[in-house]
Amino acid sequence: MAETEKHAESTAKGNQPLAIFAAVAGWLVPGLGHLLLGKWGKAIGYFLAVAVLAVLGLRMRGDVFISGGDAFGMLGFLADLGAGAFYFFAHAINAAGPDVSRAAGDYGTRLIATAGVLNLLFVLEAYQLGLHREARS
């Protein structure tokens, strides 16, 4: 009886460490969380989707938000931060920096934010897959 309850409890909780590890890995490098969970196809698709949007946005000289601005700036920062490595290496990808005086720069800002928000969705999925894996075994 106690064993059954224990099993039910662990099933409900899932494998938290694996889920958190996959989520953090997926945030830092888009798709890496899925790669660690053996989802190769999704990992490649997710990495390409985020990489294409982030690199294109940066090359179009989109703005990369930093923390400490107003409410909209903060939302932009959180969205951009979602892209993980692409956020931290933004300056290396586009050393010229942002230029939102042209429409292209403004579009670039949206592409970078989209890359970050998409990656946050992928991170949530990686977390859920990590939890689910333990529940099956």
Place this chain on the structure above:
Amino acid sequence: MPNHFEAMVIFALAVSVAFALLSKQSTRERAVYFLWAFLGFMAVAIGIGWLMYPFSR
């Protein structure tokens, strides 16, 4: 550097792929979803572009 239309096409491609992988399980379902999402993005963007054209001058 891509022009605005090319950037929009690349955006639609990337987001459609991401949504198809996230929301569907089989390859066939994903392909159908991707196609509809991509065409939807393009149709809406071009449609709104045409609607705004009279106000651009």
